[in-house]
Amino acid sequence: MIPVDDDTQPDLDQPSPEDLGPEDPSPGDPGTEHPTNGLDETVHQRHRLGILTITAEAQRAEFGYLREALGLTPGNLSKHLTVLERAGMVELEKGYSGRRPRTWVRITPEGRTALSAELATLTRLLKRHA
Numbered sequence: 001m002i003p004v005d006d007d008t009q010p011d012l013d014q015p016s017p018e019d020l021g022p023e024d025p026s027p028g029d030p031g032t033e034h035p036t037n038g039l040d041e042t043v044h045q046r047h048r049l050g051i052l053t054i055t056a057e058a059q060r061a062e063f064g065y066l067r068e069a070l071g072l073t074p075g076n077l078s079k080h081l082t083v084l085e086r087a088g089m090v091e092l093e094k095g096y097s098g099r100r101p102r103t104w105v106r107i108t109p110e111g112r113t114a115l116s117a118e119l120a121t122l123t124r125l126l127k128r129h130a
Helices: 046-057 063-070 074-086 109-128
Strands: 090-097 100-107
Touching: 046 063, 046 074, 046 090, 046 100, 046 109, 063 074, 063 100, 074 090, 100 109
Parallel strands: none
Antiparallel strands: 090 100
């Protein structure tokens, strides 16, 4: 085994000054949290983000359309809708189209607020890497 001098090994826990750009604040400064800390796990999951963006663009979206557009099984879509509904981000409306039962999904004001915050956070993250 080759002996290693601990003083020559980089400290992987702390970024070196060269790692931080001129606009980057010091990691220990208050109020300098990374934009990814602002991501909402409920919204950020890609299928739930898809549900929210589709329903934000339309008055309401039919379950079958969401399933096809997002490439989900009915069970998976139901689980994602349950998460969003429990968080107050979507409302489900059940009814009939002719004789066929249908479920429509509508984004709530809370869902629009959460989606807007998520998109703003992603925009800040993109600007850091542009």
